[in-house]
Amino acid sequence: MYKELMKLIEIYKEVNETDLIEPMDWVDFGSSGNPDAYILPLSQLRGRCLCVEGRECGESSEAFKRQNGSCEILKLDCFVAGETGHKFFYETSEGGGSSLYPPSDIFSEILQQRNKNTTLQYLVKTQAAGDLLQQCNIKPVYIKIDIEGAEYEVLESIFKHTNIENPYIVECEINIGSRGTACNGGEILSRMDKHGYRLIDLRKTYLLPDNENMDKLICDEKIYSAGFQGILHQFDGLFIKEKLVTDTSSCKPARIMQSCLVLCLYRQFHLAMNILERGKAGIDVVTYELLAQRVIPSIYNEFRRASNSSISSFWGYHPLFNWLKST
Numbered sequence: 001m002y003k004e005l006m007k008l009i010e011i012y013k014e015v016n017e018t019d020l021i022e023p024m025d026w027v028d029f030g031s032s033g034n035p036d037a038y039i040l041p042l043s044q045l046r047g048r049c050l051c052v053e054g055r056e057c058g059e060s061s062e063a064f065k066r067q068n069g070s071c072e073i074l075k076l077d078c079f080v081a082g083e084t085g086h087k088f089f090y091e092t093s094e095g096g097g098s099s100l101y102p103p104s105d106i107f108s109e110i111l112q113q114r115n116k117n118t119t120l121q122y123l124v125k126t127q128a129a130g131d132l133l134q135q136c137n138i139k140p141v142y143i144k145i146d147i148e149g150a151e152y153e154v155l156e157s158i159f160k161h162t163n164i165e166n167p168y169i170v171e172c173e174i175n176i177g178s179r180g181t182a183c184n185g186g187e188i189l190s191r192m193d194k195h196g197y198r199l200i201d202l203r204k205t206y207l208l209p210d211n212e213n214m215d216k217l218i219c220d221e222k223i224y225s226a227g228f229q230g231i232l233h234q235f236d237g238l239f240i241k242e243k244l245v246t247d248t249s250s251c252k253p254a255r256i257m258q259s260c261l262v263l264c265l266y267r268q269f270h271l272a273m274n275i276l277e278r279g280k281a282g283i284d285v286v287t288y289e290l291l292a293q294r295v296i297p298s299i300y301n302e303f304r305r306a307s308n309s310s311i312s313s314f315w316g317y318h319p320l321f322n323w324l325k326s327t
């Protein structure tokens with residue numbers, strides 16, 4: 001594992017050991033216990049993480065548990081969706097990939113026209129996301145969702161539960177086209193806006209057919225990789241609850257500090273510091289100074305060190321910069 005990532009894990013472990021913040025609840029829908037590397041440092045913070053299947057059938061690598069962190073991992077073996085019931089789960093090696101909705105992107109349509117559609121479908125049992133959070137008494141400050149098409153229906157399931165405080169930070173995959181519960185990405189952005197969320201960053205993913213005529217030397221160059229060009233297939237949006245920025249004083253101090261530590265893992269250092277400054281009236285002086293003068297600068301320095309040591313980090317080929325990939 002990259003040394004900068006290990007150093008970040010140590011920083012978050014130190015935050016936990018000094019009791020700077022209260023235990024934090026958060027959710028990683030779709031990971032089944034195998035999260036993206038850039039959020040691994042959260043495993044060191046006391047609290048609970050609800051991990052639920054939502055993408056592929058398979059065994060979890062239990063990446064969090066290997067870090068010997070303080071976070072309690074609640075892994076549920078079910079598919080998460082907007083409602084409890086049954087859905088078809090589609091798997092294909094082409095086009096849209098695995099999904100709770102039939103693949104309907106442009107390349108899947110081309111394959112269907114050529115009678116080369118290899119999509120398999122299974123009937124699976126689903127549970128409503130909001131009900132799961134309520135049953136487990138999870139009050140997440142941060143939610144990460146990557147379940148290939150059912151993301152927004154999962155968020156709606158959570159939003160409609162009035163006794164569940166909406167998360168302050170959301171990373172959500174948004175599909176372009178007709179796969180899922182919305183016609184296009186703009187519709188999702190509009191719906192999120194109505195719930196009081198602002199898009200602050202995104203990561204794009206493209207689809208591009210293999211091109212046998214392209215020089216292999218060019219294709220092997222990361223900057224010219226097919227993942228960075230072609231037809232926009234989806235993007236992962238990073239959203240923030242608007243009141244965290246515009247009305248910080250109305251937010252709970254514990255959730256403010258937890259949100260700042262999450263934002264740092266997305267390299268949102270200026271925003272994290274701004275929010276911390278706005279909310280410092282509710283934070284004791286010692287805790288504020290430790291976060292503002294020691295913790296956040298230390299996190300920033302590790303990202304800076306990683307970017308200086310490897311040019312590939314700028315293209316997302318480094319676990320700390322995976323959020324940059326394809327942008």
